[in-house]
Amino acid sequence: MVEIKEVLSKADLRKFVRYPHQLYRDCPYYVPQLDMDEMGQFNPARNPSYETCETKCFLAYKEGRLVGRVAAILNRAYNEKTGRKLMRFSRLDFIDDPEVAAALLGAVEQYAVAKGMTAVHGPLGFCDLDREGMLVEGFDLLSLFVTYYNYPYYPDRLAELGYAKDTDYVELEIKTPEKLEDAARVAKVSDYILKKLDLSLVPLKRMKDTKPYIKGVFGLLNEAYKDLYGYVPITDAMRDKFVKQFFNLLRPEFVKVVIDSSGEVVAMGIAAPNLSQACRKARGRLFPFGFLYLLHDLRHVRELDLYLIAVKPELQSKGVNAILLNEMLKSALKLGITKSNATPELEYNTKVQNQWKNYEARYVRRRRIFIKEIGAEGK
Numbered sequence: 153m154v155e156i157k158e159v160l161s162k163a164d165l166r167k168f169v170r171y172p173h174q175l176y177r178d179c180p181y182y183v184p185q186l187d188m189d190e191m192g193q194f195n196p197a198r199n200p201s202y203e204t205c206e207t208k209c210f211l212a213y214k215e216g217r218l219v220g221r222v223a224a225i226l227n228r229a230y231n232e233k234t235g236r237k238l239m240r241f242s243r244l245d246f247i248d249d250p251e252v253a254a255a256l257l258g259a260v261e262q263y264a265v266a267k268g269m270t271a272v273h274g275p276l277g278f279c280d281l282d283r284e285g286m287l288v289e290g291f292d293l294l295s296l297f298v299t300y301y302n303y304p305y306y307p308d309r310l311a312e313l314g315y316a317k318d319t320d321y322v323e324l325e326i327k328t329p330e331k332l333e334d335a336a337r338v339a340k341v342s343d344y345i346l347k348k349l350d351l352s353l354v355p356l357k358r359m360k361d362t363k364p365y366i367k368g369v370f371g372l373l374n375e376a377y378k379d380l381y382g383y384v385p386i387t388d389a390m391r392d393k394f395v396k397q398f399f400n401l402l403r404p405e406f407v408k409v410v411i412d413s414s415g416e417v418v419a420m421g422i423a424a425p426n427l428s429q430a431c432r433k434a435r436g437r438l439f440p441f442g443f444l445y446l447l448h449d450l451r452h453v454r455e456l457d458l459y460l461i462a463v464k465p466e467l468q469s470k471g472v473n474a475i476l477l478n479e480m481l482k483s484a485l486k487l488g489i490t491k492s493n494a495t496p497e498l499e500y501n502t503k504v505q506n507q508w509k510n511y512e513a514r515y516v517r518r519r520r521i522f523i524k525e526i527g528a529e530g531k
Contacts, residue, residue: 154219154255159209165194168209171221172245173436176301183295183428184436185283189397193278194223200389201278204229206267209243210259212252220246222256224263225278229384239264241274244286245302246309253309261526273318273523275300280383281394285321285496285519286310293516296457297427298495299323307520315522319381321496323517324508326458328484328491342478345471351418353479354409359402365409366395368417369462376462381498381521401427401446405483406456408476418464421476426455426493456484456492461504473507 159168169190176182194209196202205227212220225240241260246252257272264272276284287295287302295301346352356362370391377383386394402424410419430449434442458480463472484492496519497504 153214154251155213156255156259157211157213159194159211164211165191165209167218168194168211168221168223168243170436171211171218174218175245175247179301179303181292181294182301183297183299183431184434186431186434186438186442187436188438193282198393199278200387200393201227203387203389204384205278208259208263210256212246212256214249214252219249220244220252220256222246222260224260225276226264226267226269227276227278227384230382233384237268237270239267239269239272240276241272242277242282242284244275244306246306248303248305248309250309250312254313257310257313257315261524264526270527271523271525272315273521276382276521279386279390280377280380281386284382285521288320288518288520290323290517294428296323296493296495297431298457298459299519307522310522313524315524318521318523320499320521321519322499322505322515323496323519324494324513325516326492326494326508327512328481328489329511341471342475345475349467349470349472350413351410351472351475353475354411356404356407356409359399359404359407361404362407362409365411365417365420366391368411369409369420370394372417372420372462372464373460376465376468380501398424401425401450403450403453405487406480408479410472410475418467419472419476420460420462421458421480422460423456423458423480423492425450425453426457453487453489456480456489458492458494461507468503477507477511 159165169187172182173184192198194207205225207223207225209223210221211218221243222241223243225242227240231238239260241257244256246256261272275286283298283300285300286306287300288307291304354365370386374385378385402422406423408421409417412418427446427449430445433445461473461476
């Protein structure tokens with residue numbers, strides 16, 4: 153018999169956060185999240201998303217042993233935006249036991265019904281910049297710092313419980329051209345577009361040079377991403393949180409900002425050194441030595457993770473992406489980086505998919521958002 157326990161104390165939350173380290177202890181593809189960051193995510197005093205969200209976290213026990221976890225997130229902002237009554241599930245992990253999976257998702261569904269919701273979907277976080285999507289293809293590859301890893305049995309257990317595909321994300325691996333001349337055509341297009349549209353690339357030599365553009369970058373994200381699945385606007389408080397959380401993981405070579413003649417941010421691209429191996433060595437902890445592994449891989453870049461690309465809607469069909477990609481390419485070549493990893497992109501977002509057509513790219517992973525109608529019909 154499975155016992156479900158709601159997380160009500162800091163000790164319970166610590167078990168909740170660290171459970172994946174136990175479950176994936178012997179898995180070579182799992183990349184731990186940083187425990188400190190995850191603890192903060194479920195602290196209303198540290199996570200401004202709680203201004204529009206409610207949560208409950210659950211732990212599953214069987215025969216006295218911790219065997220699973222899940223978080224339920226009610227995002228009122230997203231429901232108001234879409235006019236739907238949706239409960240999100242997040243941080244779903246469990247042993248390969250149908251009874252455990254059923255008990256965990258049953259707890260989410262009961263909470264959803266109690267709050268008047270009519271469907272449960274996920275895995276989704278508090279906002280679109282959180283980790284999201286369940287791996288359904290690419291189980292034999294090392295995960296990224298900004299994505300979840302899960303065992304192949306996860307999607308099967310969800311299907312057995314009546315969950316179906318709502319949408320998919322894809323991830324690509326992009327090979328850096330061996331010579332700059334290989335990217336000459338893209339470079340020419342980039343220069344032409346800059347001149348034609350009266351745009352300029354902001355020179356960034358140090359990360360502090362980005363600070364005058366941070367507000368514009370997040371404003372652009374809200375404008376460019378507003379119609380994407382799961383997206384909720386990033387508030388000023390959320391922006392400040394993300395900057396504090398990720399600013400020191402970035403390098404100026406991989407932050408690209410394009411402005412128009414008035415100084416408005418009209419396009420941006422952010423990439424970062426791949427930290428997967430460093431996080432595995434850190435085992436979820438910054439101290440006493442985890443931060444040293446991160447610092448090493450931030451300085452000795454082997455791969456790039458492409459986090460965000462956003463272009464003002466009226467410029468999205470005018471080739472501005474070529475500017476961002478060409479600049480990223482030049483930075484990668486300069487440092488001898490041979491491979492980049494595109495973080496999850498919605499499969500129906502053809503504009504994003506097409507941006508890789510000039511490069512040697514291949515699909516390597518697929519992630520899924522599942523949904524289940526609940527209430528009188530679905531339970």
